[in-house]
Amino acid sequence: MLNKLLTLVLVREPSRVLLGLKKKGFGEGKWNGFGGKVEPGETILEGAKRELLEESGVVSNSLEEIGLLKFEFVGDPQILEVHVFTSNTFEGEIKESDGSTRIFLHFAEMRPQWFYTDKIPLHQMWADDKYWFPMFLKGSKFKGYFLFEGHEKIVKYQLDEVEKLNS
Numbered sequence: 001m002l003n004k005l006l007t008l009v010l011v012r013e014p015s016r017v018l019l020g021l022k023k024k025g026f027g028e029g030k031w032n033g034f035g036g037k038v039e040p041g042e043t044i045l046e047g048a049k050r051e052l053l054e055e056s057g058v059v060s061n062s063l064e065e066i067g068l069l070k071f072e073f074v075g076d077p078q079i080l081e082v083h084v085f086t087s088n089t090f091e092g093e094i095k096e097s098d099g100s101t102r103i104f105l106h107f108a109e110m111r112p113q114w115f116y117t118d119k120i121p122l123h124q125m126w127a128d129d130k131y132w133f134p135m136f137l138k139g140s141k142f143k144g145y146f147l148f149e150g151h152e153k154i155v156k157y158q159l160d161e162v163e164k165l166n167s
């Protein structure tokens with residue numbers, strides 16, 4: 001089975017990171033970066049840019065790929081392949097996506113909020129984030145694999161800091 005391609009974008013300033021509270025769907029109730037499925041016909045980078053705009057209202061032309069995370073769930077043969085990007089610049093106004101201004105087919109509903117880097121709400125994020133978020137915050141690149149049982153419990157994982165992602 002082919003991996004399902006997804007993106008995750010973390011916009012950052014020197015001391016803050018922009019996260020969004022997922023208001024419904026997969027990951028509901030969790031803070032996360034902005035992202036989603038890569039659509040047919042678009043590159044992974046294009047997908048990342050589109051999801052960032054749809055979910056936060058901002059455009060970034062300086063996305064840098066910094067991580068590759070693979071997720072598997074016990075009993076499900078599909079692997080989620082999440083390409084993680086960061087950006088320290090953006091244009092536009094940060095907006096909550098609430099569905100009332102639905103102009104895109106895949107309009108995920110997120111409530112954006114800045115968090116200081118020493119106050120990242122890891123207890124209300126995916127369980128894997130506590131392992132790789134510190135690598136992101138210090139500017140490293142990383143590759144990881146996480147096996148979940150349900151949506152909260154990690155039963156196995158491997159995570160490495162890498163110099164380059166495509167080696």
Ligand SMILES: Nc1ncnc2c1[nH]c(=O)n2[C@H]1C[C@H](O)[C@@H](COP(=O)(O)OP(=O)(O)OP(=O)(O)O)O1
Pocket residue numbers: 006007008009025026027032033034035036037038071080082106107108126127128129
């Ligand atoms: N375990 C884990 N940690 C951190 N981030 C994630 C995961 N699993 C994930 O799926 N993610 C990220 C990857 C994506 O950014 C989102 C999930 O995207 P999803 O809401 O499924 O995709 P959309 O295309 O926006 O979905 P629709 O709302 O259109 O159905 O979480």
